[in-house]
């Protein structure tokens with residue numbers, strides 16, 4: 047570690063965020079590698095190191111010959127200040143080398159409010175923000191992750207986006223880059239070649255024209271670039287890499303345990319959920335393979351906790367077999383198994399009993415809407431009776447803490463739907479009073495609401511977000527309806543939800559807003575202490591863009607949407623059909639009950655694991 051950094055670290059909070067050198071970190075001789083990759087997570091170390099995708103991509107890239115992939119995280123405000131004062135540029139954790147000296151700078155874009163961090167990290171690396179101002183092949187700035195399904199707000203800054211699951215495509219891009227570097231290609235020549243790799247979107251190869259009403263009139267690809275760029279997926283998850291040998295952080299992180307990914311995709315089709323559509327179709331790992339992977343992960347890392355992860359864990363067909371296999375290893379060694387993402391409808395007593403043997407954590411459910419009508423409109427196939435029955439079993443089994451998550455502002459929501467959230471919470475409380483195994487411990491019932499944000503590639507991509515004033519009115523209505531003191535009500539801030547909505551459905555012009563925010567001190571916007579709505583308002587004013595045009599405007603079927611440059615494999619007509627069903631509060635079956643021909647199976651040769 048250089049002495050300047052050593053001096054700085056004495057002055058900042060949590061210095062372990064910046065030291066590297068953890069157990070499992072990969073070191074290579076930089077003189078003997080051809081391509082150096084800085085894998086950047088645009089948030090703090092604790093958040094980035096909890097991200098399974100980051101761990102997978104790090105390991106997969108480092109398995110490539112001649113490639114050294116290192117990690118970079120966003121510095122917290124105190125560290126950023128100290129680095130700037132000392133003239134120390136953003137650096138990678140393994141080598142301590144400046145990010146600006148790497149060949150490829152790869153960002154993971156998992157949530158929209160991290161966009162300003164991406165720009166700020168480029169600034170801290172001493173690089174121009176806009177791709178047009180970085181004419182050389184190196185460093186090449188690329189991005190992947192769920193947000194890239196609408197890459198347009200970041201199109202001015204990123205040279206190349208990876209659409210879909212990065213395990214395979216990343217390697218192909220790194221390899222192509224290595225060849226281009228060896229052959230002395232220009233950046234343009236390399237990008238023209240890279241655009242031919244399936245799953246790669248090169249924004250400089252697309253012209254976007256706008257009409258008089260501000261909507262997009264045409265997207266025109268140049269030089270044979272594909273339109274749309276169809277996502278890449280790992281067809282057989284049993285072949286996908288699992289990072290059993292992983293980095294064990296030497297400081298506390300958010301999820302510090304082995305994370306076992308059971309399957310990708312989701313059979314459900316909740317109409318608001320972007321992950322539920324863009325990760326289709328369902329591809330599951332075999333239970334014996336998972337058991338082996340989980341045990342290996344625990345053994346190699348020394349972790350004493352393993353968690354099962356997927357969009358809807360209780361939909362994994364062989365969950366009981368898997369839990370039995372893992373528990374028979376975990377129990378004698380006092381390791382614990384946790385089961386997040388449970389649905390209220392198929393959460394069996396048996397499963398609960400099994401998980402309880404090791405650790406009894408609080409229960410979390412996301413009914414999303416208070417009334418059955420609205421739950422049907424959003425296709426959340428959960429009935430009130432199923433939720434209450436689960437709570438009955440849980441309270442009788444000794445649980446005394448339940449968290450319920452809802453959204454306000456969903457399409458078709460009325461005041462009666464809002465009040466129904468309070469009614470449901472009171473019913474849960476009543477169930478506790480009737481069935482609690484131990485009433486003396488009291489109950490902790492938390493109700494949280496967030497403001498609905500319409501997302502690209504979902505049936506609600508055409509819907510408008512409610513205005514901030516309307517969201518706040520609905521929050522007040524619900525707060526007044528929540529009478530019991532045992533219920534704690536938390537609600538999410540309307541301002542961050544508005545910005546999230548603008549970024550989620552923004553077009554290329556939003557890049558000017560992002561640059562303005564960052565040039566005026568914006569960063570770490572996902573953190574309350576750093577988010578400044580005023581700064582965003584000033585950026586909208588300065589660029590002449592209206593946030594309501596992006597967030598609150600309902601879009602018509604047939605409008606050219608900024609994210610038409612990508613395809614998640616699910617057809618637009620299918621999505622619109624689902625939107626129309628939502629307006630009629632009509633349910634669609636899940637993929638296991640009946641295939642509704644969404645189109646995603648075309649990515650796996652017609653096969654879905656539903």
Ligand code: SF4
Nearest residue numbers: 637641642644647654
């Ligand atoms: S093709 Fe059918 S089974 Fe497969 S994800 Fe789409 S709706 Fe579900």
